[in-house]
Amino acid sequence: MSKKYEVKDLINIGIYTALHFLCIFIVAMIGFIPQTFVFAGIIEGFLGAIPLMIFLTKAKKPGMLTIMGLLLGLITFLMGRPWPCIIIGICAGAVTDLVWGLCAKYKSLKLAPVCCGLMMLWLTGMGLPLYFGYRDSYLASLEEGYGQEYVEIIRSLTPDWMFVGSIVIGVCGGFLGGLFAKRILRKHFEKANMTE
Amino acid sequence: MISFSNVSFYYKNNLTDKGNLNNINLEIKDGELIVLTGESGCGKTTFTRLLNGLAPNYYHGTVSGKLMMDGENIIGKSVSELGRKVGSVFQNPRSQFFNVDTDSELAFAAENIAMDPKEILKRLDEVTNMLDLKELRGRSIFELSGGEKQRIACGSVAVMHPKVVVLDEPSSNLDSASIDKLKNVIETWKNLGKTVIIAEHRLYYLKDLADRLIVIKDGTIAKEYSKETLANIDDQLKDMGLRPLCEPKIKTISAECNSRDQINIEELDYSYDRKTSALLLKETVLPMNQVTAIVGQNGTGKSTFLKCLCGIYKAKKDKILLSGRVWDRKLRNKACYLVFQDVNHQLFTESVLDELIIGMSKDISENEKRTEASNILERFGLLDVADNHPMALSGGQKQRVAIASSIASGRDILLMDEPTSGMDELNMMRLSKELGRLKEMGKTVYVVTHDYEFINECCDSVIRLE
Amino acid sequence: MKKTDPRTKLFLLIAINVVMMTGKITGIFVPIRIILTLIPLLLMIREKWYRSSLLYFLAYLYVFLLEGYTLQDIPKVPLIILLFTTGLISRFLAGLMMAYYMMKTTTVSEFVTAMERMHIPKVVVIPFAVMFRFFPTIKEEWQDIKNAMKMRGIGLAGRNPLDVLEYVMVPILMSVSRIADELTAASMTKCLSVDGKRSHIACIGFSALDVLLIICAVLGLFAHFFVGGIIGA
Numbered sequence: 095m096s097k098k099y100e101v102k103d104l105i106n107i108g109i110y111t112a113l114h115f116l117c118i119f120i121v122a123m124i125g126f127i128p129q130t131f132v133f134a135g136i137i138e139g140f141l142g143a144i145p146l147m148i149f150l151t152k153a154k155k156p157g158m159l160t161i162m163g164l165l166l167g168l169i170t171f172l173m174g175r176p177w178p179c180i181i182i183g184i185c186a187g188a189v190t191d192l193v194w195g196l197c198a199k200y201k202s203l204k205l206a207p208v209c210c211g212l213m214m215l216w217l218t219g220m221g222l223p224l225y226f227g228y229r230d231s232y233l234a235s236l237e238e239g240y241g242q243e244y245v246e247i248i249r250s251l252t253p254d255w256m257f258v259g260s261i262v263i264g265v266c267g268g269f270l271g272g273l274f275a276k277r278i279l280r281k282h283f284e285k286a287n288m289t290e
Numbered sequence: 291m292i293s294f295s296n297v298s299f300y301y302k303n304n305l306t307d308k309g310n311l312n313n314i315n316l317e318i319k320d321g322e323l324i325v326l327t328g329e330s331g332c333g334k335t336t337f338t339r340l341l342n343g344l345a346p347n348y349y350h351g352t353v354s355g356k357l358m359m360d361g362e363n364i365i366g367k368s369v370s371e372l373g374r375k376v377g378s379v380f381q382n383p384r385s386q387f388f389n390v391d392t393d394s395e396l397a398f399a400a401e402n403i404a405m406d407p408k409e410i411l412k413r414l415d416e417v418t419n420m421l422d423l424k425e426l427r428g429r430s431i432f433e434l435s436g437g438e439k440q441r442i443a444c445g446s447v448a449v450m451h452p453k454v455v456v457l458d459e460p461s462s463n464l465d466s467a468s469i470d471k472l473k474n475v476i477e478t479w480k481n482l483g484k485t486v487i488i489a490e491h492r493l494y495y496l497k498d499l500a501d502r503l504i505v506i507k508d509g510t511i512a513k514e515y516s517k518e519t520l521a522n523i524d525d526q527l528k529d530m531g532l533r534p535l536c537e538p539k540i541k542t543i544s545a546e547c548n549s550r551d552q553i554n555i556e557e558l559d560y561s562y563d564r565k566t567s568a569l570l571l572k573e574t575v576l577p578m579n580q581v582t583a584i585v586g587q588n589g590t591g592k593s594t595f596l597k598c599l600c601g602i603y604k605a606k607k608d609k610i611l612l613s614g615r616v617w618d619r620k621l622r623n624k625a626c627y628l629v630f631q632d633v634n635h636q637l638f639t640e641s642v643l644d645e646l647i648i649g650m651s652k653d654i655s656e657n658e659k660r661t662e663a664s665n666i667l668e669r670f671g672l673l674d675v676a677d678n679h680p681m682a683l684s685g686g687q688k689q690r691v692a693i694a695s696s697i698a699s700g701r702d703i704l705l706m707d708e709p710t711s712g713m714d715e716l717n718m719m720r721l722s723k724e725l726g727r728l729k730e731m732g733k734t735v736y737v738v739t740h741d742y743e744f745i746n747e748c749c750d751s752v753i754r755l756e
Numbered sequence: 757m758k759k760t761d762p763r764t765k766l767f768l769l770i771a772i773n774v775v776m777m778t779g780k781i782t783g784i785f786v787p788i789r790i791i792l793t794l795i796p797l798l799l800m801i802r803e804k805w806y807r808s809s810l811l812y813f814l815a816y817l818y819v820f821l822l823e824g825y826t827l828q829d830i831p832k833v834p835l836i837i838l839l840f841t842t843g844l845i846s847r848f849l850a851g852l853m854m855a856y857y858m859m860k861t862t863t864v865s866e867f868v869t870a871m872e873r874m875h876i877p878k879v880v881v882i883p884f885a886v887m888f889r890f891f892p893t894i895k896e897e898w899q900d901i902k903n904a905m906k907m908r909g910i911g912l913a914g915r916n917p918l919d920v921l922e923y924v925m926v927p928i929l930m931s932v933s934r935i936a937d938e939l940t941a942a943s944m945t946k947c948l949s950v951d952g953k954r955s956h957i958a959c960i961g962f963s964a965l966d967v968l969l970i971i972c973a974v975l976g977l978f979a980h981f982f983v984g985g986i987i988g989a
Binding site for chain 3: 342343344347348349368369370372373374376377378380382384385386387388389390391393394397398399400401402403404405406407410411414432446450597600602623624627628630632634635636637638648649681695699
């Protein structure tokens with residue numbers, strides 16, 4: 095198969111990125127409540143993985159997932175996160191691209207849930223202000239607006255090791271969602287003769 | 291000139307023979323207007339796809355034979371290359387726009403071939419005048435009706451000055467007023483000397499325009515009628531299960547209502563944007579225990595009315611009585627079942643049989659549900675696809691599944707929005723018979739439709755919304 | 757009235773989000789926040805969206821009057837509600853309105869033109885434009901599917917959440933994938949290609965208003981990063 099992109103590929107990237115992002119955005123709204131902060135990651139991953147799975151069956155050329163990662167990074171940036179989130183997005187896409195291309199040969203559904211999980215790495219860009227150099231001043235600014243208590247909850251939920259933790263949570267969510275989406279794919283899309 | 295010599299096309303990954311073309315031989319002269327018709331799945335759409343290059347470039351498959359256009363074999367040419375010469379209008383007005391505003395969409399194709407912006411603007415004005423698109427310029431596509439979208443689609447094609455225009459069932463989602471406008475557009479093209487090829491199952495609006503009518507059956511040309519022989523072929527078409535050429539007139543139907551029950555709409559006022567009323571009804575009586583057709587031009591709020599009646603939409607003012615007692619939104623939601631115009635959203639289980647069973651009353655045993663569902667499917671000619679996934683079916687079949695599940699739901703009042711838009715003669719008759727049966731069971735059916743043939747066949751009264 | 761350039765809108769969106777979402781709210785940031793809050797308001801009034809403008813204005817009036825005051829003597833529950841709503845509005849509303857304004861007032865073709873002027877390659881521009889165009893379409897589809905579920909009496913209650921998720925997601929995915937197919941076919945016949953050169957009829961460019969808005973945004977960002985802001989600290 096030709097490696098050159100066709101119109102179809104570009105339109106698919108756009109459409110599935112939109113759907114994937116919306117799924118996550120809806121859950122992220124709930125994630126604003128501090129107590130659900132941590133669990134939101136797993137639900138975000140779970141829901142977001144469903145359109146991702148369908149997209150994987152259409153991503154047959156190298157780089158499609160990287161472009162998706164770039165787009166997600168760009169939206170994150172537009173939402174006011176620090177610029178490294180774009181790099182994180184590209185990297186998340188590229189890693190997924192590698193696994194999906196080299197190990198799964200763009201078709202092995204066995205690895206698809208893993209790919210769904212890996213793609214969720216872009217979400218770390220969303221939580222970026224909470225860690226590294228951004229952390230203290232971000233929390234300090236929250237304190238002015240939200241009060242001590244809110245910030246304490248956030249602070250206790252987000253020690254530095256939680257950066258890794260939140261990544262793991264998102265990836266797990268993506269993996270589980272991928273498993274569920276695989277079932278949907280089998281049950282509906284393959285039966286309806288809608289896969290390629 | 292376009293000539294097909296021994297052209298065959300077989301879709302890749304196609305389990306059935308549906309849509310394939312076998313050994314087509316045909317010559318189309320410049321400036322001719324050809325209508326292709328036939329049952330769904332006969333291959334008429336494939337015909338248009340070969341002409342615009344979507345088959346085999348996008349819809350993959352094996353192709354053989356020669357398809358010459360102006361002395362060149364166009365098989366194997368890229369879609370975008372052909373797009374300069376061949377304009378395409380598709381069935382679904384909702385999914386053929388790349389842009390969200392009409393002006394950009396009109397200019398889109400011309401921009402893609404890097405035409406000079408001044409020239410594009412000139413052509414936009416020219417097309418606006420020619421196709422009467424003035425009131426549609428500078429609008430968002432999300433606020434246009436299906437018919438308006440289809441006119442913009444025609445306009446965006448016209449900007450390219452194509453030699454050939456192919457249209458794939460352009461009227462399926464349109465009402466009669468919009469179809470008239472579409473007809474004007476096609477007539478303009480014909481007068482400009484363009485070659486026009488239309489795949490359609492609804493034929494009446496093309497009667498005066500067609501130079502030739504070609505009936506396709508199982509991928510081959512079954513019959514060809516020249517302009518002169520078109521006058522009296524309705525019986526033959528009917529025998530082949532196809533829609534007639536003559537525009538049916540509504541028979542006069544006695545408006546008197548002989549049932550005891552009735553629905554009184556004292557007031558119903560609905561608006562999408564809080565400003566303009568999309569629907570305003572006062573003092574209207576709807577008969578019950580019979581089949582009632584609701585007709586009216588696009589934009590009179592017929593679909594909105596059904597959605598308000600069954601309680602999906604929340605009307606601003608909502609006062610409806612059922613046999614004299616207040617009948618509020620919650621009660622209506624339980625009693626009514628609406629079959630949407632676009633049934634794709636209404637089907638979500640993994641098999642046709644499940645689709646019927648999921649909506650059935652909980653009081654019946656699993657076995658009884660199965661038997662009942664199978665019976666209904668048999669009456670709609672769907673039994674052989676009972677285990678298939680609903681989304682794998684053709685448009686007309688999906689429509690029948692959605693209607694069948696509305697009947698399976700056992701609700702007393704059934705509402706249907708354009709149920710016959712994708713149906714050929716045979717299935718339309720099946721539906722008419724089924725509605726007759728429902729009436730005997732004492733159920734009430736309201737159908738929004740522009741299908742006059744269907745109205746004549748099974749409706750007891752007609753209500754016109756203004 | 758000359759339209760605001762899409763690039764200006766993008767820049768404003770970033771600046772507003774950065775400052776409003778992650779910035780401080782005291783000292784020099786009070787006037788900066790007010791200025792940045794006023795930008796979407798002005799743009800909306802310019803579009804004659806009076807109703808939205810008024811609601812937006814009232815929401816921020818509430819925020820600027822009450823945010824940041826630690827009201828010791830009021831009971832805990834109203835305090836939490838107060839903190840929560842002011843925090844939510846102050847952080848997100850300006851950015852959301854700016855994004856909404858951008859989506860509503862920028863046509864796909866203006867957007868594409870702007871991106872190509874910034875020398876972004878077509879393999880990124882086309883997906884981005886499609887994505888942009890697709891949010892309202894998904895909303896439309898979702899509305900229809902929600903109605904259909906209501907019709908069939910399939911609600912959230914009393915069912916396995918995974919089943920509900922399946923009933924919701926399957927029709928969405930199916931219709932999205934159908935639209936993707938049809939949109940591709942239609943775009944291809946309209947000569948859209950990955951490598952061809954395009955021309956543009958959209959006129960975009962910076963006006964005096966654009967320059968003014970950009971200066972405001974740059975000032976906001978400058979203060980954010982260097983005057984006791986994120987990096988300076």
